[in-house]
Amino acid sequence: MSVLAGLPVEVRILGPVQVIVEDRTVDLGPPKRRLLLALLALECGSAVPLDRLIDLCWERPPSSARGVVFAHMSRLRKALAGAARHGVEVVSNGSAYTLRADPSAVDARRFRQLVTDAAAVDDAATRARMLGAALDLWRGQPLEGLALGAAAQRLCVGLDELRLAATEDRIAADLAAGAHHRLVPELSDLVARHPLREPLAGHLMLALYRAGNQTGALETYRRIRTDLADRLGLDPGPALTGLHQAILRRDPSLDLTARGDTTTRPVPAQLPPAPAGFSGRRAAIADLDRISADAAGGPGLVAVWGAPGVGKTTLALHWAHRAADRYPDGQLHVDLRGFGPDATPMAAAEALRGFLDAFGVAPQAVPAGLTARTGLYRSLLAGRRVLVILDNAAASDQVRPLLPASPGSFVVVTSRNKLTGLVAVDGARPVALARPDATDARQMLAARVGVDTLREAPRAASEVVAACARLPLAIGIAAARLAVDPDLSLPALARELETERTRLDVLDGGEPATRLRAVFSWSYRRLDDDAARVFRLMSLYPGAVVTLPAAASLAGYPVERTRAALAGLTGAHLVEGHGPERYSCHDLLRAYGAELAEQTDPADERAAACRRLYEHQLHSAFAADRLLNPGREPIAPAPAGTGVTPADFATTADALAWFGLETPALLRSLRTAGDDRFTFELAWTLADVLEWQGRWLDLAGCAALALAALRRLGDRTEQARTLRIVAQAYLRLGRYADAETRMREALDVSVELGDVVGVAHAHHSTVMLLSEQGRHADALPHAREALRRYRAVGHRLGQGRALNAIAWCTAVLGDHRAAIDLCEEALAAARESEDQYGEAAIWDTLGFAHQHLGDLHRAIEAGERALATYVRIEDRFNEAHVLAHLGDVRARLGEHDRARAAWETSAAILDRLDPAGARRVHARLRADVARPGGQVA
Structure with a gap:
């Protein structure tokens, strides 16, 4: 054993x-x-x-x-x-x-x-x-x-x-135990085998010096300095250089009696008091615990970085007090003043003087030069377990002279900047501190004001946390206001914080460290001009997340120049990255940026930035719409102006993803831009996407705004188009009478203008309106009239859709074989005009016809082809209806599990988009449960 x-x-x-x-x-x-x-x-x-x-x-x-x-x-x-x-x-x-x-x-x-x-x-x-x-x-x-x-x-x-x-x-x-005489032969052999190993050379120099051989110690330094220069082109590091200087002047700190055993050394305890009311941050604390444990056999270094006010210092101090007993030889702390009212960060030499004082080094024994001072500091830490908190650092170079060179000690650096150099060169482990989630943020507030206060007004508590952007400093200031003003309730504070423009006034603690404007300004004033301008103008964006092309358009900068500015902003943690080329800042920083924009950027420059943004949005949306629906009749927006960078889309998936993320901001711009031509053009471009997303109220609202704009412009041709969009939205909302009124108006305008295609469109739209109400026999003449007019002008996309409308009405009225023949003709027109949306609708009609002819497998095949297109273009409304049809067919085939799956997915979509349609699908599900074997009548 x-x-x-x-x-x-x-x-x-x-x-x-x-x-x-x-x-x-x-x-x-x-x-x-x-x-x-x-x-x-x-x-x-x-x-x-x-x-x-x-x-x-x-x-x-x-x-x-x-x-x-x-x-x-x-x-x-x-x-x-x-x-x-x-x-x-x-x-x-x-x-x-x-x-x-x-x-x-x-x-x-x-x-x-x-x-x-x-x-x-x-x-x-x-x-x-x-x-x-x-x-x-x-x-x-x-x-x-x-x-x-x-x-x-x-x-x-x-x-x-x-x-x-x-x-x-x-x-x-x-x-450290005094075995220097015994170590000289072993060290001489080790240094001979590892001539470039600086720690070994340093140990040999110290052993020789303590053994009374100063000359040998200095000769050892000369050899390694020569070897490093000859072989690597390098000079010895600061630790070895500092030791050499200390040996030259016979520094008393090198003597074993001066250093003493660790039990007799001064034990610094410089940590400030532990933060009161600390809560949450379990993951970050676990990270620090793990990193410090991993570093137990060597010098450990962690860099904690994050946005202003996110709680970096609070976390570092809380953890340091928990971990202090693991570092019995002392705890050092310094505020490096990287960010604060004083614009000048602390010099490393000044910080080192404070550390040497804590170790009892006499003022006259503190070396004057930074290199020698660092060497002495590292010599004092050799063989010790010391916790070093380097708070509020500005840059990696400020920190490096303060890092121990020997195992046992552990260093925590905090900074608003990403200290990537400290990670890449010095091996620091990064801990990126984000804002807490809503639950942890509520716990932070409860820790400061009491659980009972939150229990009495839970909604107000959530509103306060949201208004504070979940920023720990802001939450602390809000809690302090409640503590010092007994007449101020949590609901009253929530009401004070409702208005974004005055939020920074409410969250003003009266001192520099508790004034959010001041805290934010310490980072802002370190930015270069480009980054500062991009930060200010990002506050004009009407959404939460800004893309790189949108930011470039706001600033009027080329993309690469904007990218560099945003890199500076993310490095300073004034902006957060959200995947490739997407950026945001929380509401409080956004409000601060808006204030700076009003103070710094003249009104005409802000207006020009908004104009560039609107053009970016319009041209990006237009490009995405053309990619998704190439057969659609386009509008012709004016060319993008100077400084405008539209988004670029390689695939339809890119275009759909962009619409999915950007639609809320597009709608806000449409409602607030105050430009009639822009309002119409963006509304027209968004119409199909809003329909696919099932956003009927948004579709009706933006179409109504576009219609009002066109009436002010006197543009009758585009009014007819827009009236059809309004009618379509009313149809989906179940407002059939309003839809019919708008559709008749669209038809009248097109007839008045002699617009043959417009008249055909109006007839085709009328088919959808009547079919939705079950009036298929009434709809059929409109479908045929639409086809006649489309053929008169050679409009192939319209012909395909009109043929499908005829086929659908014919199938519902019972002539399924005729419907299939019509669909074959419609498919040819749709493919010729690259109308993928129309082709999907034709496959849906074919599926319906085959189902009622009893050819269930062909019905499944057709339905699956329609479904694939609707899923690809993210048309959730039609996806749901095709799924309902597929469920019916699969139930008839005895595939009950797959039928229920299709119905359940359909119902989940329609619950949001089409309550009446959802009720019909839910009825199928109930019938399936109620009938033996799950058969559907």
Whole structure:
């Protein structure tokens, strides 16, 4: 039995790969099988995908690789039968393999755990012994004796790096325990084998210096400086340079007696008080806990960034107080003043002076230069476990001199900026702090004002949280107002916050740190001119999320210039990214941007920005509509002006997605633009999409606005078009009399103008109106008249739709075979005119006709073709009606489960779009439940 692991099974990979079961070595078989076991052991307890195992085993996997792995794994399981009795076994889920075992049974995992445990020990001698025990687990090179490809070699290099780092940590602990004389020979050998390893050189310099050999220490520095310059073209880092300077001046802090044991060192406790009323942020706290635990064997660094007022400092301090006992050698804190009333961030040298003061370094012993000061600071932290909070940082360069160089300590940096350099260069782990969700935001308010207050006025509480944009600082200010004014109730505060323009006045805490305008301004004033202008003008956008082309149009900038400005805004967390080329800011920042726009940008410039935006919206919508419905009669908007960037659509899916996201903003612009020509053109462009989305009230409203605009313009031709749209909306809303009035008016205008196509359109629209009311015999003459007029002018799209209208009425009236013949002719016209919408309607008619002829399989085929088109163009209304027809046919075929599924989907759509149609489908569902076998009459 293994004395070291304390378990009956050991899996050894830190040297030749072995498995020891009750002191007996297991025969694992050939090298490839041992390599597979080692790869699983490296990720003990985690599933390793088969493809990853293959990539790690072969540089160029053979075609038989999967079979080879399967065979090896089968034999490996047999070889480990004895280990399986003790819970160590290889398991598979079909696409991945896992070594299931206590992690301490694997020497590499045991090694990591011992290193982590040692880092938590304060006494230097004990820590050195624990690290020595961890290093004793190594029996040679990892996976020794196995032929490794490049990928597997990289894993071994990582293990070797951990071994060397643990060796450095053990030596640092021995140095702290006073073993410098004994360490000189070992360090001399290590430095000779790793001549570019700065921590080893630093340890040797310190050991030589403490042993009385200052000359040897300085010669060691000279050698590594020369080697670094000759081989890499680099200078020694600040830690080694600082140590060199300290040795030159015989700095007392280097003496063992000056440093003392960790139990006699000053223990700084600089954390400000823990934030009162902290609530939520469970995920972020868990992230910090996990990152700090992962970093236990080395210097740890996390960067917390987020928008102004999102609670970065509050989170960092709350977590720091929870974690303080894990860092017994002290807690350091500094506000780096990256953002605040003082426009000048704190210099790193000033922050270092404060830290050195906290460690009891006499003022006269503090070096003057930043490099030497950093070196002394890092020397003091060597061998210690210290928590360092670097709050409110401006940039990565400000932070770097304040980072420890040795294991044990942990640094939390907070900033409004994304410190990507700290992540890329210094290995910081990012924690992006977003605004809390509505539930957590309510909990934050409850923590400040009391649960009972929220329970008494739950709606007002939700309104206050929403008005505060779920921003923790704003919620705190609102709670403070309630606390200091006993006459102010939560509902009264909610009413004060209703008006967006005055919201920032209500949320003014009276001090710089609690004035939202001031807090936001500290980030705004750091922006370059382009980013600042884009931020201001984004407040003019009538929607929550702004696309890159829309922002470019508002600013009148080229796309790449706008992209750069938005990158600056997202980096400063004044704007949030929402996927590719979509951006937003919360309501309070939006209100702040609107105030700045009014103060900074003249009225004519703001009006010009809005004009460019309207043109962007119109031309983008027009392009999307043409892509979705190429056969539709187009309007002819004037060319886009200078500085306007329309959206670009590669596919119909892109166009539909854009409409799905942008329709609310388009409707707001249509209602507020005050430009008659724009109002009509955008309403016309939106008509089909609004119909497909089933937004009948919006369709009626914007068509009515367009009609009023056209009457002011005196444009009779377009009035006829728009009257038909209004009639269509009224039809879907069940306002049949109003629909008929508008349709007759459209017909009269077209006759008056001699517009043959307009007259045909009016007759065709009348067919839909009468058919919806079940008046198919009355509708048929209108369909035939529409076809006659379309043929007179060669209007193929109209011919296809009129033929389908005749076919539908004919089918409903009982002549199904004639309807099928008419549909065949209609399909030819629809395909010729690329009318996918019309083609879908024809397939629906064919499905109906085949169903009533008893040809149910052809009915299904036709219905599925219609459904596919409606789904593709997101016409939910017609999608629902086709699903209802398909449900009927499937029920007749005895496919009751599929019939119910179709009806249920149809009913779910129609509940929102067509209540009368929904009632008919729900009746089918009830009948299906009530009848034996689920048959439908």
